[in-house]
Amino acid sequence: MTHLPQAAHALQRTTTSIISRIRAGFAATLTIAVIASLGACGTAGTSANGLTKTTFMLSWAPDTNHIGVYVAKHNGYFKRAGLDVDIVAVAQAGAEQSVNNGVADFALSNLTNVSTYSLKGATLKQVLQVQRKPSAIWCSLASNTSITRPRDFDGKTFATFGTNESDAVIKQMIQTDGGKGQFDKVTVGTSTFQTLSSGKADFGGFYATWEGVQADMYGPKLNCFTEPDYGVPGNADSIGIITNSKTIKNNPKLVKAFTQAAQQGYEYAYAHPDKAAQILVDEAPEANLKLAFVKRSMHVIVDGQYWGNPKDIASGKLVFGTNDTVSTQQYFDFLANAGAYTDASGKVVRTAPKAKNLVTDRFLAQ
Template identity: 75%
Template sequence: MAHSILGGLLRDRTKQVINRLIAVFGAIAMLFGVAACGNSANTTADGLTKVTFMLSWAPDTNHIGVYVAKNKGYFKQAGLDVDIVAVAQAGAEQAVNNGQADFALSNLTNVGVYATKGAQIKQVMQVQQKPSAIWCSLASNTAITRPKDLDGKTFATFGSSESDAVVRRMIQHDGGKGEFDKVTVGTSTFQTLSSGKADFGGFYATWEGVQADMYGPKLTCFTEPDYGVPGNADTIGIIANDKTISGNPTLVKQFVQAAKKGYEYAYAHPDDAANILVKEAPDANLKPAFVKKSMHTIMDGQYWGDPAKIKDGSFTFGTNDVKGAQQYFDFLAQENAYTDSHDKVVHKAPQAKDLSTDEFLK
């Protein structure tokens, strides 16, 4: 659902995300990125604090709780006037780091990559609690039935060393060498595979996987946990910069509490939430049936946590998976996937416990 400085599937995400978003929203991203500057210091005539939330790619069900919170008035009840804006060309993480946006959707993996390059950002709420990345070939390509078959094939990539490490580990875990060619994707991995320019690429089970099931093309897919990739790569959540967290904790708590309420509503009322997303993000041209199926895939797979544990209070919705994130960080460090701001390899893994906080969830 990172990025140019990082790489990959949201993990390639910033590049995937930004390329896709630029194709869809183009100049709007630049316009909103500039308009976002300084909004948190302003108030409306009603006394609401203006806040900017930046998308990390085109609107989808990863963002849905924020749209629900705005539509249902949860932000207004918290004293906030939230402007949801398109991703800036430099990426949502950089926009938050520089103060162009107060909050954004990202994940702990991206926070770790940007922190290694000097960014001062933290994840303040984690929505997704388990990996949703899938690595797929077209089902019509009968030469690929398992990760080992990806050896010697061509990977449709967005240029991320992170995704290279993941694919290599999956192939090797399945008994292959982990050697493959690469071709850079423009805006659509589906198109790249269908054109025959590549044999496999990365998707999300909760979005592109649903798209493939409903509209085609049919895919043959493999998941990371099944083939030796440790931890949780897809710790998708909401980020803020350290200055906002330390200087205006009340604002952060107001936003997190309202957004949390929006995501919890979406988890409990998936069809209504899907209709809200379609209504609130008209430029995305989303189909209600598709968004509803995405939400039901999230629910059925318990991607946002076990509903029973959320209901009985044994799990707090939004809790950061520090353990799972750290296992994945350590894996990436072992694979030399981290680089500093000068593109020099960094061998020490970032520390998830220092890059996230649950203090605003209660």
Template identity: 75%
Template sequence: MRRNLRKLVAVAGAAAMAFSLAACGSTNAGSSDSGSSDGGLKKVTFMLSWAPDTNHIGVYVAKNKGYFKDAGLDVDIVAVAQAGAEQAVNNGVADFALSNMTNTADYSLKGATIKQVMQVQQKPSAIWCALASNKSVKTPKDLDGKTFATFGSNESDAVVRRMIQFDGGKGQFDKVTAGTNTFQTLSSGKADFGGFYATWEGVQAEMYGPKLNCFTEPDYGVPGNADSIGIITSDKTIKNNPELVRKFVQASQKGYEYAYSNPDDAAKILVKEAPDANLKEEFVAKSMHTIVDGKYWGDPAKIKDGSFTLGTNDFTETQKYFDFLNESHTYTDAKGNPVNTAPKAKDVATNEFLGK
């Protein structure tokens, strides 16, 4: 699952802040059925999917700017559960969480009843990198026979294999389980390459090192958008309280729109609202500018003129990626048995709650 790639560098941070974040926000299990706060606001729980970063920033902005309060919501932002944000939403431990459509589809094949109700990221940001100091790696075909720092995801294996083969290689590589910091795993010589994200770890490498030599999926034959990051909720919450979903989605949407238009101020808000993450404002700001300049959340000009709505789930590009994963035989059911039919993007996401 795509979550495993993000965990390559985020596990340690998420674990370290788990207690402090949970302590400052109550986990209202199934709070769509719970009461109101003392101020008459509806209590809602939003679960992080890893450590706080710019993928979550719109929710932090919405809370800081009062968008949730204006919608009658009292939102607690809580640390990711050990079982994962998707399972927490499916079980009613959290009302909403950050995830992506790829994970939503995968969990649905295993019996979960969850949907993505808002897609923030509209293009892939995953990068597959070796240290720049490793002169033996110039293009993906040079990864043949090298060692991949991984969490064992079939999905990541399929992506790397396709990129190597597209570049003329065989697609054969060794694997080692990544530590809590993939940079360290590469620097120690235990692995030759690993997965990162251009909008976060790529910025980290650029600003602080170590320098990386990276390859992107669209350039080497991987179709569609693997990184359809967005907000999920449960089918139960959608059925029982659609107005709650609408309010949360549209307030979050407003937060992401503000962050996209005001990246520097949004960076300040994230640093302030997530103090336990120990984020540097200059780093967060650079990440946000990378997102804006790369048009990762959509074309700002089209958002401004109304021809594109930020938060729209893209069923076309995600379906292309689902089909690729199915062709690569990565899907399994809850018992680990192979599933040979690609999930349908339109079954695991909806745009009905977005503001226009």
């Protein structure tokens, strides 16, 4: 068994179940009955200082995907927009269900999750897209010399969070590389790092911008492969901010104020990665994040242009936060063809949701 350094253990506690949160880990349990039984009451109100109170829910422990919201709060963007924003930990039911039920007004999610929930009766919309290209990496330990390419996953054990989506992705990558697409699975109990290091599985999913950085800085070293290189189309990681369609209808001023302040926060973080990293560490002390680690994560994001081409953003060619429905639709179609979508009763849905119906750019500052 490979033992992780102490620093990596501390970081690992903040990254447990990242893939399951972002990649629709809870969506399979959501039913229309649950949605109908909980009203979208909303959390907005007025604080003692006259600001409008609103709630943003994390989708896992604080990390650089959330950084723009922390920056917006720290730098006073929310306050200047008339908002008193409470950043809250993810609920057991998940961020998407919490927003759909009105427990939180906004949350970090991604458009793939929104599409999955839409087939189960949810009324979510993504109002700001942060990430514009995939960051998922599918890896084995570098010490496992039997795996040198995706087709070597054939016959091996996948450390999974149990989603149809991940199965479809791995099968496609293996088959594109000339393999059969057949593998065993074990459900991750604590973290994918620990599952691989214990020998219970041979490969699993991570993110290049977070766990990939962790592995590079603290170990264990990984051997990784990316989806676009092996036949998976579009953008699976369209990370962004979601709200409820009812909130958009009933309180558009709130949605506009929050969206534009968060947009400003992410733009600042993209232009000032080191300063933003310090803000995240200071504003989320409960996460026990290492400053050097967060800085490295931000530089991987900037250098890899995961949030868009900085020159295009600076010139106005790309409005930061604009929802990309082209690459996300390509991914939705892939999932539908693979039989990865199901409705509230568990029946396979072969027609992909329409990405254009699940987003709105109307609240972004142009």
